[in-house]
Amino acid sequence: MRLALALCAALALSACATAAGTSANDAAPTCRADATVMDGWDDRAPPRRIFGNTWYVGSCGLTALLVTSPEGHVLIDGATEAAAPHIEANIRALGFDPRDVKYILNSHEHFDHAGGLAHLQRATGAQVRVREPAVATLRRGQGDRSDPQFLEGSTKLPPVADAATVADGETLRVGRHLALTAHATPGHAPGGTSWTWRSCEGQRCLDIAYTDSTSAISDKAFRYSAHPEYVAAFRRGLDTITTLPCDVLIAPHPLVVDLFARLDGRAPLVDAGACRRYAETGRANLDKRLDSEREAGTP
Ligand SMILES: [Zn+2]
């Protein structure tokens, strides 16, 4: 950019107009200010720093995060199949090489967060690591009845043949600087996983928590109340979210946690109570869902 400006200073104005036109076409995209949570899933968002070595590389409606280090990077989530090339382009636009991504992680195995993983695995050569319940879904490109949204087609996605497992509580490391810890938070999907790590800017370090979706929604056939063990694991995951180290909360749907407003300085980025409140909302949502199933009657 600086070079282009210097050239402009040295050249005739008409040449500058052409250069400016070209750079306008290449300029970072923008997202609609009035978008709802359901908008912009496939649309390229401007890539940007969240804090320290944590970067937003996702779409306007779906989060993807790049956590960087001199010894290699970690990418979390792949959004939709259509958004995956935008994520790759965003990584490059920030000046990073996709081939330096060592691990690709996932929040949960639905098409809007895992549909782009196959493309991104090919683009990076990274190892995809997900919790055990998500492995078969990713390898097949298709979930099963254990997923509340199975009949809605939410688990249909391009297969990731070599997806490998990560255990609850396991910390994945890249070089000496990156350490990301997996936390089992199933319920919205069986393989639901939240991730935590620490990012620093100079002496200031913050705990980043990427918490998975917690909405208790399903296709017409699935009843949460028919699966008490699944509900118990759902509740344990919500308890886990409450206790995560959590200065900065990020979630798979950026508007759910007002992420862009927070990055623009229109709301606080740091909020130590955010994970606790996020879990409370999840609990209230689950209780409401179980109540409505009870009211509908037990077959
Ligand atoms: Zn989902």
Ligand SMILES: [Zn+2]
């Ligand atoms: Zn989603």
